[in-house]
Amino acid sequence: MYKILGKSFDTEKEYLDFVVENEEMIIDEKKSSIKYADAFSFNTVSIDKGFDITQKASDQDATELLVKIAINTTNVIDSHDDMHVKGIWNKSIKERGNKVLHLQEHKRSFDAVISRGEDLKVYAKDTTWNNLGFDLKGDTQALMFDSLVKQDVNEFMFKQYQKGNVTEHSVGMQYVKMATCIDNEDYPVQKENWDKYVVEVANKESLDGRKIFWAVTEAKVIEGSSVLMGSNSFTPTVSTSTKQETENKLKDKAIVEWLKRQ
Numbered sequence: 353m354y355k356i357l358g359k360s361f362d363t364e365k366e367y368l369d370f371v372v373e374n375e376e377m378i379i380d381e382k383k384s385s386i387k388y389a390d391a392f393s394f395n396t397v398s399i400d401k402g403f404d405i406t407q408k409a410s411d412q413d414a415t416e417l418l419v420k421i422a423i424n425t426t427n428v429i430d431s432h433d434d435m436h437v438k439g440i441w442n443k444s445i446k447e448r449g450n451k452v453l454h455l456q457e458h459k460r461s462f463d464a465v466i467s468r469g470e471d472l473k474v475y476a477k478d479t480t481w482n483n484l485g486f487d488l489k490g491d492t493q494a495l496m497f498d499s500l501v502k503q504d505v506n507e508f509m510f511k512q513y514q515k516g517n518v519t520e521h522s523v524g525m526q527y528v529k530m531a532t533c534i535d536n537e538d539y540p541v542q543k544e545n546w547d548k549y550v551v552e553v554a555n556k557e558s559l560d561g562r563k564i565f566w567a568v569t570e571a572k573v574i575e576g577s578s579v580l581m582g583s584n585s586f587t588p589t590v591s592t593s594t595k596q597e598t599e600n601k602l603k604d605k606a607i608v609e610w611l612k613r614q
Contacts, residue, residue, distance in 0.1 A: 357381065364563060371564065372539050375532050382566065383527045386574060387432065388458050414594040415503040419513050422484060422587045423576035424495040424523040429558040429565050431583035435549065437569045438493040441476045444572045453575040454499045456509050458524055466509050466578065471500035481554060485588055488554045495523060497576050509578055513592055521587040522579045529570035535563045
């Protein structure tokens with residue numbers, strides 16, 4: 353049984369015919385609502401070499417933690433049958449700047465805020481799946497938050513990060529540009545999209561028996577949330593450290609760079 357827009361279809365062909373005939377309406381519906389697809393302020397896009405995954409803070413007496421988290425990752429077909437494409441966040445990051453929020457479980461209330469404004473850096477980062485701690489080949493672009501989590505702002509989530517309990521995240525977003533991808537020669541435009549984007553799919557098992565997905569090439573970031581389970585599970589807490597630990601790492605890095613120049 354195939355379903356979309358509240359309609360059911362007995363055969364794959366009936367379903368795909370309906371999708372292609374009503375493609376504009378389906379895409380408009382996907383764009384019209386806020387999507388919560390899980391899991392990656394400075395308004396810049398940066399790329400660096402990798403991560404040092406440490407999910408638990410060593411100082412249990414700290415009152416502030418700097419957490420580096422992947423709010424969303426590209427190249428994964430999620431539970432919405434959508435795959436985010438590299439570059440999806442670039443325009444939005446530049447435009448929204450410090451308006452993006454780090455929230456608890458997509459709740460839009462003051463008591464659900466984890467960090468915002470100067471306490472939150474939002475950026476896109478090219479990295480490998482191995483650097484994120486996953487046994488997948490190839491690379492991805494992660495929507496990253498460097499979030500200063502304060503005990504006096506959200507004590508519950510502070511403790512969850514402190515204990516290393518937050519392993520998945522989710523982005524609250526609105527789609528801007530996307531393409532329907534269908535693995536069937538009867539639909540030449542959608543088949544061309546399939547051939548273009550299917551090579552980028554990292555979770556290959558999601559392609560078993562699949563004939564359709566949507567490639568999202570641009571989306572607007574509204575917020576990123578800490579969640580228990582999400583539609584994209586490749587969204588870990590990359591590192592958790594106290595401010596002092598972070599400052600020490602920066603000092604050590606500066607020393608190494610200085611020694612290289614000698």
